[in-house]
Amino acid sequence: MTDETRTDMPPATPSPAPTDDGLRQLSEYIEGARWFGGKGRGLRVTGVRRLGVVADESPRVVVDLVEVSYDDGGTELYQVPLALYTDPEHRLDHAFVGWWEDSDAGWVHAYDAVHDREAMAAYLRAFAYPPDGPLEFHRLPGDDLDATAASTLFTGEQSNSSVAFGEHALLKLFRRVTPGTNPDIEIHEQLTLAGSDNVAALLGWIECDEPGGGGRLQLGMLQQFLRTASDGWELALTSVRNLFAEADLYADEVGGDFAAEAQRLGEAVGAVHRLLAEHFPTAERTASDHAELAKAMAGRLDAAIGVVPGLAEHAPGLRDLFAAVGAIESGAIQRVHGDLHLGQTLRTSKGWKIVDFEGEPAKPLADRVLPDSPWRDVAGMLRSFDYAPRVTAMTADAGGDDGREQRAYRAAEWSARNQAAFLDAYAGRDLTGDEQTLLAAYVADKAVYECVYEARNRPSWLPIPMAALDGGRPDVPGTAEEMAR
Numbered sequence: 001m002t003d004e005t006r007t008d009m010p011p012a013t014p015s016p017a018p019t020d021d022g023l024r025q026l027s028e029y030i031e032g033a034r035w036f037g038g039k040g041r042g043l044r045v046t047g048v049r050r051l052g053v054v055a056d057e058s059p060r061v062v063v064d065l066v067e068v069s070y071d072d073g074g075t076e077l078y079q080v081p082l083a084l085y086t087d088p089e090h091r092l093d094h095a096f097v098g099w100w101e102d103s104d105a106g107w108v109h110a111y112d113a114v115h116d117r118e119a120m121a122a123y124l125r126a127f128a129y130p131p132d133g134p135l136e137f138h139r140l141p142g143d144d145l146d147a148t149a150a151s152t153l154f155t156g157e158q159s160n161s162s163v164a165f166g167e168h169a170l171l172k173l174f175r176r177v178t179p180g181t182n183p184d185i186e187i188h189e190q191l192t193l194a195g196s197d198n199v200a201a202l203l204g205w206i207e208c209d210e211p212g213g214g215g216r217l218q219l220g221m222l223q224q225f226l227r228t229a230s231d232g233w234e235l236a237l238t239s240v241r242n243l244f245a246e247a248d249l250y251a252d253e254v255g256g257d258f259a260a261e262a263q264r265l266g267e268a269v270g271a272v273h274r275l276l277a278e279h280f281p282t283a284e285r286t287a288s289d290h291a292e293l294a295k296a297m298a299g300r301l302d303a304a305i306g307v308v309p310g311l312a313e314h315a316p317g318l319r320d321l322f323a324a325v326g327a328i329e330s331g332a333i334q335r336v337h338g339d340l341h342l343g344q345t346l347r348t349s350k351g352w353k354i355v356d357f358e359g360e361p362a363k364p365l366a367d368r369v370l371p372d373s374p375w376r377d378v379a380g381m382l383r384s385f386d387y388a389p390r391v392t393a394m395t396a397d398a399g400g401d402d403g404r405e406q407r408a409y410r411a412a413e414w415s416a417r418n419q420a421a422f423l424d425a426y427a428g429r430d431l432t433g434d435e436q437t438l439l440a441a442y443v444a445d446k447a448v449y450e451c452v453y454e455a456r457n458r459p460s461w462l463p464i465p466m467a468a469l470d471g472g473r474p475d476v477p478g479t480a481e482e483m484a485r
Contacts, residue, residue: 018048018098018100018101019100021098021100023045023048023098025096025097025098026045026048026066026080026097026098027043027044027045029098029112030045030078030080031043034158035158035159035160035161035175035176036078036175037076038068038070041070041071041072042070042071042072043068043070043071044068044071045066045068045069046068046069046075047066048066048067049067050063050064050065050103050211051063051064051065051134051135051208051219052133052135052208053131053133053135054081054119054122054123054126054131054135055119055125055131057122058085059083059085059118059119059122060083060084060102061081061082061083061113061119061123062084063080063081063082063135064079064080064082065080065177065210065211065217066079066080076176077176077177077178078175078176079173079174079175079177079217079219080112081112081113081119081123082110082111082113083110083111083112083113083116083118084102084105084108084109084111085108085111086106086108086109088109089109089111089116092116094115095114095115096109097110097111097112098110114153114163115153117150117151120151120153120165120171121150121151123171124147124149124151124171125147127139127145127147127203127204127222134209135206135208135219136208137206138204138205138206138207139203139204139222140192140193143201143203145168145169145203146165146166149165149167149168150165151165152164159175159176159361160172160173160174160175161173161175164227165225166225167227168224169203169222169224169225170200170222170224170225170226172220172221172223173219173220174218174219174220174358176361177217177219178364179214179215179216179217180215180366180369181216181369182218182221182358183335183338183357183358183365183368183369184221184356184358185202186357187276187357188200188202188221188357189202189205190275190276190279191276191279194275194278196272196275197271197350198268198269198271198272198351198352198354199272199353199355200225200226200353200355201223202222202223202224203223203224204221204222205220206218206220207219226346228349229348229353230346230347231343231345231347232265232342232345232346232347233341233342233343233345233384233388235258235261236384236418237388239256239257239258239261239388239414240388240389240392240393240411240414241256241392242256243256243257243389243410243413244392244393244396244407244410258418259421260421261352262417262418262419262421262425263421263422263425265345265352265422266381266421266422266423266424266426268345268351268352269340269378270425270426272354273334273377276335276336277332277335280334280335280371281335281371282332282333283332283334283371284331284332284333285330285331286329286330287328287329287330290325290327290328290329291326293325293326294322294323294325294326295326297441297444297445298319298322298323300445301315301318301319301322301448303452304449304451307452307455307456308451308452308466310466311448311451311466311469314469314470318444318448321441321444322441322444322445324441325437325441328434328438329434331434331438332374333373334371334372335371336371336372336373336374336377337354337359337377337380338357338359338360338363338376338377339356339359339361339380340377340380340381341380341383341384341387342381342384342388343384373438373442375435375438375442378423378426378439378442379439379442379443379445379446380446381422382419382422382443383443383446383447383465385415385418385422386419386464386468387464388414388415390411390415390464390467391461392411393410393411394460394461394463394464416477419477420477423477436476439476440474440476443468443474443476444469444474447468447469447474450464450465451465451466451469
């Protein structure tokens with residue numbers, strides 16, 4: 001980080017002491033929260049530690065670290081920022097966390113602070129005028145922060161909590177935290193300092209030491225708010241709907257053709273990858289590394305067949321593809337996004353922005369920061385370009401069989417056109433044989449993962465990734481010129 005670590009911080013404030021009822025209320029609140037990642041598993045709160053105080057006035061704003069233990073084994077740490085009030089605040093009833101005795105404030109009503117504009121104003125002031133205490137509010141130089149801007153909570157997020165301040169800044173608070181450097185902060189800092197136009201600029205971040213010497217915890221990041229941005233996934237769905245509405249026109253003839261945007265997005269991802277390679281360590285995968293990668297892909301396939309038996313008919317072709325990966329002699333690896341798809345992109349008036357560099361949430365932090373092949377990111381985008389038209393077609397098909405066959409044809413047309421436009425712009429050249437094999441394998445590996453996810457969560461969507469595996473080796477487009485020929 002660019003700020004020097006402060007070593008003169010006083011120790012963390014005393015930990016809160018919720019009663020048994022308070023712990024029960026806290027458990028119920030966490031289990032029902034949209035951002036909680038352990039739904040469906042039996043759990044109990046086994047520890048609550050105070051990380052620090054954001055503001056000591058009314059409301060008193062604190063940050064607690066909650067340890068959640070699962071009946072099936074394992075523990076996780078969740079950040080719960082709280083606004084503490086002596087009297088009930090009925091405007092915050094929907095965000096009530098519990099009622100217990102706080103070591104400093106006495107008996108309090110505790111509310112999730114992100115829902116309280118008074119509490120979030122205290123966060124913004126802390127960035128402008130960092131308080132003394134264990135919580136460290138860092139700022140990158142060169143940005144004028146309006147400490148009086150009103151806050152607005154985003155309600156659609158699933159794994160974190162984001163709050164906009166006016167039209168300039170956005171605070172993302174990480175809910176599930178792990179000791180160590182958060183890749184979203186780390187990558188945004190480097191790309192911001194490098195002057196990248198393809199990310200929202202990092203303005204600052206929050207971190208502290210975990211009580212008991214467990215390591216550094218990075219709790220949140222303040223970044224540029226892209227107020228006028230449009231979600232890439234939603235833009236793609238709109239384009240597909242326009243295509244379906246024009247029954248007699250091809251994809252390149254409708255007003256909502258997406259290929260030019262897919263091309264610009266490919267250029268943006270390529271630019272981000274080049275900067276990541278310049279500012280983070282790179283390496284070469286050896287033949288043995290590729291053999292291990294192939295083994296891991298085959299192992300995921302075997303496990304997936306146990307969940308989706310229909311994958312078995314595609315297994316021979318997929319195993320041949322993964323075996324071909326094992327024969328690759330070498331290939332470059334670097335820091336990558338790790339979970340790239342259209343939903344991680346925003347279209348602004350100044351071009352495409354890539355967001356959320358945390359990587360796959362289910363992976364341990366240590367794995368998410370390892371160098372990987374940039375073709376993994378490309379594969380994620382290609383699968384997303386296939387999902388968008390097929391989801392739209394599936395929704396339209398729910399109304400009856402009329403036009404179903406044509407929609408299926410048009411969905412495949414949209415997918416192939418935009419995949420090719422993206423890949424051509426990203427690579428800027430023909431792919432080598434090894435690159436084609438590796439990309440096809442990453443696409444297949446992603447589709448196998450999607451099959452398991454859909455079988456467990458949205459069974460009606462399972463045909464989408466299954467269709468990508470017909471024949472065992474998924475189609476990977478060449479350049480746009482090849483597609484045109």
